[in-house]
Amino acid sequence: MMLAYFAIPLVAAILMLMYRAVAGPTIPDRVLAIDASTSLLCALMVLFAIMYGVYLLLVVAVALALLSYIGTLVLAKYLEGRSVGE
Amino acid sequence: MIGIATLLAYALLAIGGFCAVVGAIGLMRFPNYFVRLHAATVAVIGGSVIPLLGLAIYSLSIPAGWDERALYFSNALIIAALIVLTSPVGTHAMARAAHRAGVPVEPKVCDKLEEASR
Numbered sequence: 001m002m003l004a005y006f007a008i009p010l011v012a013a014i015l016m017l018m019y020r021a022v023a024g025p026t027i028p029d030r031v032l033a034i035d036a037s038t039s040l041l042c043a044l045m046v047l048f049a050i051m052y053g054v055y056l057l058l059v060v061a062v063a064l065a066l067l068s069y070i071g072t073l074v075l076a077k078y079l080e081g082r083s084v085g086e
Numbered sequence: 087m088i089g090i091a092t093l094l095a096y097a098l099l100a101i102g103g104f105c106a107v108v109g110a111i112g113l114m115r116f117p118n119y120f121v122r123l124h125a126a127t128v129a130v131i132g133g134s135v136i137p138l139l140g141l142a143i144y145s146l147s148i149p150a151g152w153d154e155r156a157l158y159f160s161n162a163l164i165i166a167a168l169i170v171l172t173s174p175v176g177t178h179a180m181a182r183a184a185h186r187a188g189v190p191v192e193p194k195v196c197d198k199l200e201e202a203s204r
Contacts, residue, residue: 002096003099003144006096006099006100006102006103006137008103009103009104009106009107010102010103010106010133010137012106012107012110013106013107013109013110013129013133014110016107016110016111016113016114017110017113017129019114020113020114020122026119026184026189027187028119028180028183028184028187028189029119029122031180032113032119032122032123032126032177032180033113033126035126035130035173035176035177035180036109036110036113036126036129036130039129039130039133039134039169039173040106040129040130040133040134042134042138042165042169043102043133043134043137043138043141046138046141046158046161046162046165047137047141049158050141050144050145050148050158053150053154055154055157055158055161058157058158058161058162058165061161061165062161062164062165062168065165065168065169065172066168066172068172068176069168069172069173069175069176072176072177072179072180073175073176073179075180075183076176076179076180076182076183077179077183079180079183079184079186079187080182080183080186080187
């Protein structure tokens with residue numbers, strides 16, 4: 001199946017983003033790398049769901065997109081004022 | 087025989103893979119945080135939303151029932167819309183918070199936000 005070859009650049013990009021998430025000098029670098037790799041993982045999960053016919057992975061991808069947004073906003077709030085939930 | 091929709095889906099997936107790799111290389115190589123935000127935008131919008139649109143087109147031609155095809159199509163479009171709507175908000179909030187938290191702007195040319203908030 002030709003769809004499997006398109007997973008290779010996405011996985012390579014996620015690995016390079018993981019390097020930045022581990023070696024990033026500041027906390028916003030890590031948050032940015034995790035956020036970008038989560039979005040790439042959503043596309044990868046939809047690709048695998050179509051490839052293998054497992055439609056439960058679509059639910060995981062929707063939840064992952066929403067959780068990445070919530071996590072980024074909470075960490076931005078934490079970095080800005082050092083207090084969450086005001 | 088390969089259809090025109092499948093060919094379009096393959097083209098979108100190839101563009102998305104290229105944008106993902108280019109954005110990830112930029113996020114590895116760029117000098118400071120505020121420059122890396124541009125590469126992250128390329129990686130998210132170009133590398134995740136465009137493949138999702140391609141997968142939505144591709145899922146209309148898989149050998150399955152119409153209900154399963156509609157499930158894949160609608161879910162891929164919903165995830166693409168979620169990423170398009172939520173990624174700029176998170177990036178903007180993180181950039182503002184990082185500037186306020188004192189992340190260094192190392193090769194500095196011009197910093198209007200620092201002058202304005204002084």
